[in-house]
């Protein structure tokens with residue numbers, strides 16, 4: 001017995017030693033070089049400005065020849081300035097991994113319209129962590145200005161997280177709360193996947209879209225949970241090949257394509273090949289929406305599929321609004337919209353509307369909607385079949401469609 005003990009102990013020690021030796025190596029092999037922002041002087045006290053340390057950690061990670069990770073440990077880090085993490089990065093594989101909370105300085109981002117930006121970073125990964133935009137001061141200012149009780153103008157406000165001009169990006173498990181403006185924006189990108197993004201802001205916070213995609217292609221959104229004061233997901237002009245699956249929205253203004261046709265500068269506005277699959281809307285103002293402004297601006301929305309959506313007390317579960325003009329103010333023109341909407345399928349849309357009209361297809365007189373199809377739709381208002389409204393629409397109905405009589 002006694003002779004067995006030393007070898008067993010020895011073997012344990014050898015294993016322990018091996019574990020201590022190899023664990024960091026294995027870890028590094030998986031994660032590459034690590035750049036912890038605390039090692040660059042960031043303090044997790046929520047009050048010392050960590051902008052400089054974050055940028056220096058990023059610069060080292062970005063110039064690393066090996067895959068590299070900027071690490072934000074748990075704690076609150078004040079990032080007081082508009083901060084751009086720029087590429088291109090040498091390894092083409094940089095990860096920004098956060099277990100902490102980045103805190104903005106409220107209503108102070110000078111005239112920048114962005115807070116945290118990743119730009120020109122192909123192969124970027126952003127994982128975990130919370131962005132706290134502390135938007136309340138700006139929202140309050142806007143609400144006051146809206147009521148015209150004070151003459152001063154408010155700061156522009158900033159988008160909390162922008163991914164710009166990048167290819168092959170993954171954003172995973174990021175949480176954004178109380179952004180001043182949009183929470184997460186993907187602009188001029190290709191092949192971006194957002195997984196498990198959570199957005200939280202009050203229902204009355206203005207212009208706080210959850211996820212906004214702009215001039216991008218092959219963007220996918222999976223498993224997003226969005227509670228906010230504007231669109232949960234909004235799809236601006238210049239987008240193609242988007243896939244949005246499993247989004248829980250509410251409060252909020254729904255999942256929207258548009259608005260299109262407002263800016264006069266951009267060339268023809270096109271949105272094509274968009275799929276929205278499996279979405280839950282709870283107490284939202286809209287469910288599945290396409291919105292365009294009136295006026296001469298030309299554009300096309302085509303090949304859109306909305307499938308498998310559940311509505312609970314939604315004001316406009318299915319809506320195409322080609323006379324979009326919030327607050328009836330600043331509309332570009334009283335002329336009908338020149339954006340053509342074609343080949344839009346609604347499949348498997350069910351639940352309850354909070355208003356009598358659950359299907360509202362209000363299309364342009366000069367460019368009527370075509371190829372609109374409704375299949376397996378069942379929407380109620382106060383436990384009875386809701387109503388539908390159609391104007392300037394051509395399309396088909398398949399299977400059970402309630403309310404019907406529109407197409």
Ligand SMILES: *[C@@H]1O[C@H](CO)[C@@H](O)[C@H](O)[C@H]1NC(C)=O
Nearest residue numbers: 218240241242243273274275
């Ligand atoms: C439409 O977009 C999806 C990605 O969402 C893509 O897989 C598919 O190939 C695209 N279809 C066409 C016709 O481009």
